[in-house]
Amino acid sequence: MTAQNSDNSLRLSVLDLSPVASGSSGRDALNNTLDLARLADDLGYHRYWLAEHHNTALIASGAPEVMIGHVASVTKRMRVGSGGVMLPNHAPLKVAETFKTLEALHPGRIDLGLGRAPGTDSLTALALRGSREALNADDFPEQLSDLLSFFSGEFPRNHPFQRIVAIPNGVEAPEVWLLGSSDFSARLAGQLGLGFAFAHHINPEPAMDSLRLYREYFRPSDYFAEPHSFVGVSVICAPDDDEASTLAAPIDLALLRLVQGRYSPLATVEEALAVDYSAQEREAIRHNRQRLFTGSPETLRARLSAFAKEAGVSELMITTMTHSHAHRRRSYELLAEAFQIHQSAIK
Template sequence: MIPLSILDLSPVPAGGSAAQSLRDSIDLARHADTLGFHRYWLAEHHNLPNIASSAPDIMIGQIAAATRHMRIGSGGVMLPNHAPLTVAERFKVLEALFPGRIDLGLGRAPGTDHITSVALRRRQDVRDEDDFLDRFQELLLLENNGYPKDHPFSSVHAMPNDVALPPIFLLGSSNYSAQLAAQIGAGFAFAHHFAGYDAAAAMRQYREKFQPSQHLQQPLAILATAAVVADTAEEAERLASTIDLNFVRRAKGVYAPLESPEVALAYDYTPIDRERIAKNRERLAVGDPAMVKSRLESLAAETQADEIMITTMVYDHTARKRSYALLAKAFSLTPPHAMPQPQTA
């Protein structure tokens, strides 16, 4: 059976608080840990009223401490926002505290609007061009002590220097990251839940061009997709109406907190709105457990995904937990034996 994982953006519901959404993420992670999910990744977004997840490294530490079985990681750290040395040190610390349970997913986009991205980087050497590759190469050079002896950074070591970086995954929504991940022998996670690029094509390019590395001998492709599961198809459709309204608003540049199904179903959609919803629904699996299981299995077969990562952006936290529980049961997930925790002083 294909492994299932979770991508959590810590959604903020209308009338709720971002602080509670972060606490709900820890609660959901504890729940998922008992269900047999393989990974739990936290996103990085900024200046968005409907998403509370702005500091994945902090949340990774909190959630890793609250769970026992799952791998916990970033989906992802938006590398343009951070100095590579900072990323290396934070994830080495996490790996030291939770050995063998941390993933480092890296994204190419800033995860926000242009002005906010400038505010995030205003003390850095901000350039108009895409400098992701430069930052990524610097991260690898720091990890591998790859700077020449005459380079100023040759004496710089990411601490703790006796801990290796956790496994690296590149995130993408086109073929760029797929090809780069293949070239360096890293894992690859494709954002099918919002990408316009064909997922199967990206996954195929990654596999065809994959070059084994010291960290990964075989390609490891994760497909991130959106799903809503409920006891009945009718209830799932009701819950998914929140996603429909959120998508329509985003298309208009409105990033408001997630509305309840009651508000979403009563919204006065235009014909263009309904066209957008129909198009987005092509990427979304909604229904009872058997329906969603069938849809996800077909998607996995089509894309040759090694793993499916689910994001469920619904209004109600209890309904979100129920959705993952039904999905786990449908796929017969079972939690592994508890991993030993590191000794503390």
């Protein structure tokens, strides 16, 4: 996929982690997701993905396959999918049947984004998978091969699963994307002809090289005839640069807490600004800001357009975490206006 000549043609999408803010509940977070999805659909965002994380008080999105159905039911136009399903946590047949069911109910709108990380700590991963034998990440290519075979109905000869049919029958497979924050998934997605989504918000440094490798390794498939990739970026947009930077203070604190193993709800701006950070922590915050885009609509239009051009993509998936749901809504509204995505979506 090549970069577009005009930033007006840049597609924007949403990655929603269903963040839990201090003073609120997981139920509030999931209801906020449905509210944000309706807004994003009206504003012209291209797709809406739900994350899979476990055993954390910060994020309420533990069952993206459930939320996909709800989001697709309250929206009309956007593609809806997982960002992603952590395949090592699930049996490939179960994933295939879940997403064929979603595709049957919402035809032409479902994406299956797949990751190979557990989305949690090792003990929780063990509890999810129910077997120590299933904790090997090296099994991911084999799991993925089985999943794709359940979608196509074509297993290699003498494969033990070749007589198993993923139901419901007569349903097209969803779009399949691999998620990654390194070059492993980039190469594999290219070799299999799948879409590739790079998680810049997790690990920004390898982004450009991974996207280049994906394009180099790409081979056409029944899913995509040519490379399709986009980048997930963390963004906070506000009327001016200073306010956007201030609204990012809870993210600064949350990232520090994650490294320290402290999984607490997202702090308020006032709580985050009141923390007496050490010199080492302030340096960590400065480093973490490399994975976060903040600014006014004008600032972010310029920065994100330049970033997309450098990455060679025509779509960015925006994840925004603020303590206030109203501020999160406003951030997506301002971005949509800056990039005029409503006009692009209805063309």
